[in-house]
Amino acid sequence: MNLGPLIFLAAFFGLAWSWFGMVLTPQIQIGRLQQTNTVPAGATYPVGRPGLARQGLAVYRANGCAYCHSQQVVQTGTVCDVVLTDAGTNHAGLLVALRKLRPALSEAEDEQLMTGLPKTIRERLTKDEADPMVKTLTSAGAKATTWIVPVGPDIARGWGTRRTVAEDFLFDYPVMPGSQRVGPDLANVGLRLPDAKWQLRHLYAPRSEVKGSTMPPYRFLFEKRRIEHTRSSDALSLPSDLAPEAGFEILPKPEAVALVAYLASLRADAPLFVAPLSVAEPVTTSTNNAATNQTTAASSGATNAPAK
Amino acid sequence: MISEPNASTTQAGQATLPTRRAPVPIWLIILLFLLLYWGMVYFDQRSGWFDERVYFPYHSYSQLEQWQPATGAPNMVQQGRAVYNKPTCVACHQADGNGLPGQNPPLAGSEWVNEKAPGRVIRIALNGLSGPITVKGLPFNGAMVPWKDVLSDEEIAAVLTYVRQNKEWGNNAPEVTPEQVKAVRAKIKDRSTPFSPDELKQIPPTD
Numbered sequence: 386m387n388l389g390p391l392i393f394l395a396a397f398f399g400l401a402w403s404w405f406g407m408v409l410t411p412q413i414q415i416g417r418l419q420q421t422n423t424v425p426a427g428a429t430y431p432v433g434r435p436g437l438a439r440q441g442l443a444v445y446r447a448n449g450c451a452y453c454h455s456q457q458v459v460q461t462g463t464v465c466d467v468v469l470t471d472a473g474t475n476h477a478g479l480l481v482a483l484r485k486l487r488p489a490l491s492e493a494e495d496e497q498l499m500t501g502l503p504k505t506i507r508e509r510l511t512k513d514e515a516d517p518m519v520k521t522l523t524s525a526g527a528k529a530t531t532w533i534v535p536v537g538p539d540i541a542r543g544w545g546t547r548r549t550v551a552e553d554f555l556f557d558y559p560v561m562p563g564s565q566r567v568g569p570d571l572a573n574v575g576l577r578l579p580d581a582k583w584q585l586r587h588l589y590a591p592r593s594e595v596k597g598s599t600m601p602p603y604r605f606l607f608e609k610r611r612i613e614h615t616r617s618s619d620a621l622s623l624p625s626d627l628a629p630e631a632g633f634e635i636l637p638k639p640e641a642v643a644l645v646a647y648l649a650s651l652r653a654d655a656p657l658f659v660a661p662l663s664v665a666e667p668v669t670t671s672t673n674n675a676a677t678n679q680t681t682a683a684s685s686g687a688t689n690a691p692a693k
Numbered sequence: 694m695i696s697e698p699n700a701s702t703t704q705a706g707q708a709t710l711p712t713r714r715a716p717v718p719i720w721l722i723i724l725l726f727l728l729l730y731w732g733m734v735y736f737d738q739r740s741g742w743f744d745e746r747v748y749f750p751y752h753s754y755s756q757l758e759q760w761q762p763a764t765g766a767p768n769m770v771q772q773g774r775a776v777y778n779k780p781t782c783v784a785c786h787q788a789d790g791n792g793l794p795g796q797n798p799p800l801a802g803s804e805w806v807n808e809k810a811p812g813r814v815i816r817i818a819l820n821g822l823s824g825p826i827t828v829k830g831l832p833f834n835g836a837m838v839p840w841k842d843v844l845s846d847e848e849i850a851a852v853l854t855y856v857r858q859n860k861e862w863g864n865n866a867p868e869v870t871p872e873q874v875k876a877v878r879a880k881i882k883d884r885s886t887p888f889s890p891d892e893l894k895q896i897p898p899t900d
Contacts, residue, residue: 414743427771460749463750463760512759530763531762532762548749551745658761659746661757
């Protein structure tokens with residue numbers, strides 16, 4: 386019984402099928418992915434990581450950070466908030482509209498809703514529920530918007546303000562989304578933990594910063610140096626049980642500095658067409674640095690809720 | 694498939710293992726069909742018809758469009774910046790609006806750009822410009838290409854608004870509306886040649 390051709394065909398089609406599914410289809414789908422614009426501000430996204438952060442990516446890769454940390458925020462749904470931005474002049478009409486939306490509220494509380502705008506009138510609605518409410522408010526002469534808020538367990542933890550999409554990795558090579566969550570997700574770590582000194586201390590001695598952390602210390606990214614004249618401003622300020630003996634200081638090597646720069650560049654908050662999200666309007670309306678302002682404006686609230 | 698129920702020997706006479714056939718258990722078939730069904734439901738829920746723009750939790754492109762944040766009125770300045778850098782104007786007038794000395798006149802601080810009424814700049818943007826012109830005291834003698842076939846009324850209005858209201862360039866002039874561009878376009882629809890600066894000076898800017 387000669388099974389050679391059958392085995393060949395089975396192997397051939399098995400491999401061809403996986404190639405089609407795992408190489409060709411993704412290539413057709415996102416192989417030509419390009420920079421896109423944030424919505425609605427229209428700032429270019431993503432802009433490449435700064436040079437130091439790019440070196441940090443290599444350090445991140447070399448130390449296998451991706452084995453324990455993922456960089457993908459999971460979003461399970463989207464909800465809407467109805468936000469009143471401007472009360473207008475027809476206060477009596479607006480009161481009637483507000484009472485329609487919030488029947489449980491007393492008159493005084495309604496009055497209060499109309500001061501200190503913008504204010505969230507109703508939360509966690511579907512789009513179909515929220516849009517008519519906005520219409521009710523606008524027809525009363527007020528200005529209101531539907532605020533889009535992504536939801537999910539990761540977003541509740543502050544690991545991002547929206548789901549991760551392919552554009553987020555556009556300038557990264559290799560892409561390291563990770564598959565294990567031995568440690569927390571790092572997609573948004575630049576916003577969650579922006580303090581570079583904290584990051585360095587945490588790399589040097591994770592348990593000094595996070596109780597019960599299972600992360601190994603990366604002390605080989607640091608060096609102990611004798612203090613020649615004055616203490617370096619870059620030296621780590623460590624608790625007494627970790628601090629080196631008198632006359633010495635712990636300094637981060639360039640690798641550690643680059644890694645921290647890379648971590649600072651990780652943020653999952655740009656509102657994109659493929660991942661809709663309402664963010665606060667940039668406060669400054671200067672035309673030319675709107676592109677850089679956009680990201681800072683988006684970072685103003687970790688939960689991305691409008692000011693209440 | 695090979696149908697030799699008890700092939701103890703092959704044609705060559707070599708011994709092989711006897712093959713036995715057992716019927717596939719019915720529960721396995723049912724399980725496979727259930728898996729197939731679940732797979733189809735999963736695909737239907739999450740594939741977004743394999744549109745690369747549709748990520749879960751969105752199920753289709755049209756749903757994604759519905760979920761976009763309300764933009765309110767379109768921002769002419771931002772729209773205009775996009776048109777300017779398309780590239781259209783930026784190729785000659787440069788990103789900083791200063792043009793190239795001796796070749797392309799500046800837009801930043803230009804008295805032509807900052808005219809209160811936009812009649813002349815709309816004409817320049819629509820039909821282009823050729824002939825000697827003085828901008829900020831410096832002579833230029835180049836040619837600007839017409840944009841009327843390339844850019845829509847909205848785009849021309851947006852880009853002119855962006856240029857005229859660009860405070861970083863030292864410009865501060867009223868915005869240009871698509872209606873104004875439309876009106877001017879209708880007035881000069883039979884003209885195909887670029888304007889000359891002298892000719893433009895004859896036209897009142899409010900026209």
